[in-house]
Amino acid sequence: MADELVLLDFWHSPFAMRVRIALAEKGIEYESREEDLSNKSSLLLKMNPVYKQIPVLIHRGRPVCESLIIVEYIDEVWPHKSPLRLLPSSPYDKANAMFWADYVDKKIYPSGKLVWGATGEVQEAAKKEMIENLKELEGELGDKPYFGGESFGFTDVALIPFYTWFYALETCGDFSIIEECPKLVAWTKRCMQRESVSKSLPDQYKVYCFLMELKNKFEAK
């Protein structure tokens, strides 16, 4: 099956991590091709001509783009590959799972980028917003082991890659996530005990170094 499934990947991308986790959860073999984002391959440009971004999942030669769309696709194509589906079967619960995954994209990603990427007042405002966002997510988690309830699910897959940003966020923003959101940090530890997650996520310090390099490059321009 591996020759039928290719993931155009980038090790540090939280969006690509989502796809790796989903495929690992379902025990699906695939070929991962690391892209050089400063010199994009002709395959990437052909498979995602609109955005020219990773991740792209190529299944039997056909591309699927956008990380949450890819995770949903994986869940639909291989519904029986895992003891449980990533998305709930009840339409209302499914809508709720998608709502919080979308929240990660709309809130965590943009404010996170400014916490590690910006300085001064912009950074301060982003930090304040990030803490509010994390607390809002913690509220949604409540006392459940996962956002999906008893099972690791779609929202968990959407959010856990941003755990790789925690060291960068705390160092650049000068705050402690465990102090602000202890239950959320407990959830990250719980997720990291899953092999699908721990093998799909790079080390936080390596990500911090990568992000600081990006920040320096951007500031140099």
Added chain:
Amino acid sequence: MENEEVVLLSFWACTFAGKVRVALAEKGIEYKSMEQDMVTKGDLLLKMNPVHKKIPVLIHNGKPICESQIILQYIDEIWPHKSPLLPLDPHQRAVARFWADFIDTKICELGKKIWKTKGEEKEAVKKEFMESLKLLEGELGDKPYFGGENLGYVDVSLLPFSCWFYAQEKVGDFSIETDCPKLIAWTTRCMEKDSVSRSLPDQQKIYRFVLGLRKLFGVEE
């Protein structure tokens, strides 16, 4: 169906709410539309969407569903038998979701900038807007609808934005039909359907609304 209670928190000019109105009309679902004050948000809206405090919100038997794409997918699952919006094939579903997301990201953002900007910035936005519409026209191809023989997910997602074309052309001083004749033919075809024409605002009304917004935002040439 008699015991179903369907309420839509809406605003007449909102493109995202327009998608939901078209979808419900296509499926022949009766619902109560509650027009919201976008400046002074009502208690029901704040209760039903405490996270984003935005419309549209679909309230089905007392339970809220937020975010237009999530609402459309929910509607399609709850009432699958009439006018299905998404195809059955997972790859085709992923492609439909991709274009719906493209519309929400690119067409929405660029469309707004046309009336919000002026001078060189406006010219750059117009160029990018037309390129985005051309991409969509390419996706439509020679099909009568994006969904094929019938209205589908992408049609419903794009139609409300097409109500703003006249205003954008007047304010931007350009013609969409010149570069995208098939797309304009598609809008005419869709507007012949009652489910569409009765659910969406008149283009002249939107133009007057845009003129009002420009005054409010102090955008003068």
